[in-house]
């Protein structure tokens with residue numbers, strides 16, 4: 001298990017050139033997530049204002065799928081962040097703090 005972790009860290013470090021790709025992916029994820037939050041917010045506000053149980057139930061049901069997608073995005077963002085943290089030592093302070 002420890003060996004696997006070390007191997008994963010090493011492959012992460014040698015994959016230095018993919019860091020830009022990872023950051024772009026993260027940016028896309030975060031933009032998508034922001035868009036779905038805005039959309040969900042609007043749907044929920046409308047449902048709340050309608051005071052209609054059917055519409056409110058529908059809004060809740062509709063939130064399930066984007067929430068699941070957000071959770072996935074966050075998981076990949078977090079794993080990328082920890083990979084970047086591990087890389088920082090090898091980057092020689094190229095990254096601005």
Ligand SMILES: [Cu+2]
Nearest residue numbers: 026029030077
């Ligand atoms: Cu992100």
